[in-house]
Amino acid sequence: MDPWYSAKDVLLCDLCEIPVHQMYCHYCDFCHVKLCKACVGEHLSDLSEEHRVVPFKQKGITPNYPKCPTHVGKLCELHCKECDIPVCSLCLLSIFHKGHNLLNLQEENKPKKEATEKDLDELLNSICPKYEENLAVIQREKTGLEKHYEKLTTDVVKRGEDWHREINVVVNKRKSEIDEMKTKHMAALDKQEHEITSIIAEVNQCIVDLRRKLDSNDASPSAYISRNVEFRSLPPKLSLPHFCPLKINTEQLHQMFGSLSELSITTEEHDYTMKKPDHGNVMRIPQAVLYPQMEPEAEYCPPVKPLLDEPELITTIDTGYKYLYNVTCLNDEEIWTCGLDKIMKLYNLQGKLLKAIQTKSGNTPRDIEKTWSGDLVYTDPNARTVDIVYNNQIQEVIRLRDWTPHYVCNISYGDFLVTMVSDDGEQSKVVRYSGSTETQTIQFDNEGKPLYSSGDLKYISENRNLDICVADNRAGAVVVVNQAGKLRFRYTGHPSTDKGSFYPLGITTDSQSHILTSDCEFHCIHILDQDGQFLRYIDNCDLKYPWGLCVDMSDNLFVTELNSGKVKKIKYDHHMIR
Structure with a gap:
């Protein structure tokens, strides 16, 4: 096909509507109409309007000046800067624009x-x-x-x-x-x-x-x-x-x-x-x-609750222990406590003693934890056992040889994690149990070096992302491994000069995957994110020798004070107090 006659180059005359090729088409730059050769004369015959007809391919080259409202038939090619209006050549003779700064309208509009x-x-x-x-x-x-x-x-x-x-x-x-x-x-x-x-x-x-x-x-x-x-x-x-x-x-x-x-x-x-x-x-x-305790493959997305600038002390409960070790929430209204005594005590938040249970052996329990079914688990280092209180009856769940259990946490799927020390005091490890069956041992890193110190003070908690967090007191570190037991990080304290050395004791985690650990020596709580980044201290609320920690379902923090025998409930994030 001849490119001169391609369909895209064919136009319609706006007057007679006959098809015409671009090379033979004309255009009126003032009236904005397409014209065939035969209609050009007819269009120019209209003397009521000013016209300027050019070949179609040159359309738009003629400036489209506005008509002068004062002088009929004249176009305004200039702009009066002082009056801010377009003017024609006759307007220049007017006294209204005498001495004014006049600019070319086309340049002005460029x-x-x-x-x-x-x-x-x-x-x-x-x-x-x-x-x-x-x-x-x-x-x-x-x-x-x-x-x-x-x-x-x-x-x-x-x-x-x-x-x-x-x-x-x-x-x-x-x-x-x-x-x-x-x-x-x-x-x-x-x-x-x-x-x-x-x-x-x-x-x-x-x-x-x-x-x-x-x-x-x-x-x-x-x-x-x-x-x-x-x-x-x-x-x-x-x-x-x-x-x-x-x-x-x-x-x-x-x-x-x-x-x-x-x-x-x-x-x-x-x-x-x-x-x-x-x-x-x-x-x-x-x-x-879905909640991770029920569906391990799902990711729990709780609503974000920013930390308070100043944590608030909500209530204080006096347990009567000479030395108070740990606390665990049975629910949002009741807490179990244990201390330097063979008796474990259940209190409500008003400080009323609801129940007291003696250990099976008569020994002092080292740690306590509530199970998902609401039963109470405790460790008995002297008897080498982990026991459960079920229907007010105490049953032995785990009995060890050559190792002594110290701290326990109940984790997802109903399993237990237990920190333990060898009889010679040289080794420490974390063991996962399903019922009485050992299913996992966490003791060494990828290089075969011990993950934990030989000391027995090792509170333990599982985070929402299934990381296992251990407050290793003797090592001066919070040691965090993933569910498979691979080291993720060690937190050795915030490098602030006013806090000094770091020797963590109690540890717990909340719905935001924050890690909270107590610093008894400097009377404060460290709050970390799930990757070990320091977020802030809880160093008000008149804390004295904070030891054991736990949080309830609303992320209220419960702190035991070793020497006073008191449990303090603290609000540290933006949530509604019930």
Whole structure:
């Protein structure tokens, strides 16, 4: 095809609407119309308007000056700077513009034209494509929105089904325990029934013998031994077991069930030149996140709670211990405590003693921890055992040889982590247990060097990201390994001159994956992020020799004071106090 006659070069005359090729087309720069050769004369015949006809390819070269409002037929080619209006040649003769600074209108408008051309180019090549791209993103998201929210609903329903299965497992376990208790109870009653029946027979025989003796009027001396003392001791009565349900904490249930990340719809303006448009510039689709204790493959995303500039002391509980070692929260209203005593005590937040339990061996417990089911676990170094208090009965869970258990934490999936020291005092390690079965040992780094010092003061806690955090007092460090036991970092204290040496004691973690550890020597608490970066101290609240630590479900901190025997509840982040 001849390029001179390509379809893109064919135009329509605005007067007769006949197709005409560009090379034969004309254009009126003042009236902005396309003209074929035959229509040029007709257009110029209109004397009511000024015309300037040029070849089509030269359109726009003629300045389009405004018409003068004062002088008919004249164009304003100049601009009066003082009056800020366009003027024609006749206006120059007027006294109104005498001595004024007059500028060429075309030159005056050149910067504005350049700015306009720049804006047009930006609108065409940048802004409009960005909006069209964002529009395409929105349309794609709208297409997949129903499917995504159906998946969210499915995930939540599945989560509920998982909980129902777990609840059924617990219920069936309790039912099995009840059946076993019932069988044992019945066997014990059968045994007591048989024993009492035999005793009744013996008592009846004694009655017969004694009556016969009294009726015989036998005056001869005879050997008589009374059995009444023997019969006075009735057999022990068996007590019926009871079910003691824990109070259901609705907020705790919501947190453990899982949460949705917030739906974030951006309403502020975005500068497209600062970042490329993507799905995130329009809307972040919420993802279901589940609590790590229940689903290890999921990531828990709690709401961010900034730290307070000044932590607040909420309440103080006097436990009566001469030396107070540790505390663990049974729930948001009750705390277990242990100290230099064989008795472990349960208090409410008003300081009322609710329960006291003596250790099985009569030894002093070194550490205590609440299990996910609400039972109490404690370590007994002298007996080399880890014991659990279940239904007010103490059962041995772990018994060691050649090693002594010191500190314990109950972690995800119902396992335990125990810090222990060898009998010769030269080695320390952390051992994971599932029930009474050892499933993991954490003792050396990748180079075969010990992770922990030989000292026995090693409180332990599991973080929300499943890191294992140990406050190694003798090493002067918080030692953090991942779930596989690989060293992540050591925190050896903030390098501030006013704090001096660092010897951590108690340790705990919160819902934000903060690590909190007590510094007894300098009467403060260090708060770190999950990567070991120092965030701040808690050094007010009149802390004296802080030792054991724990947090409740609302991230309130509980601190034991070694010498005063007091537990202090402290608010250190922005949350609602219940």
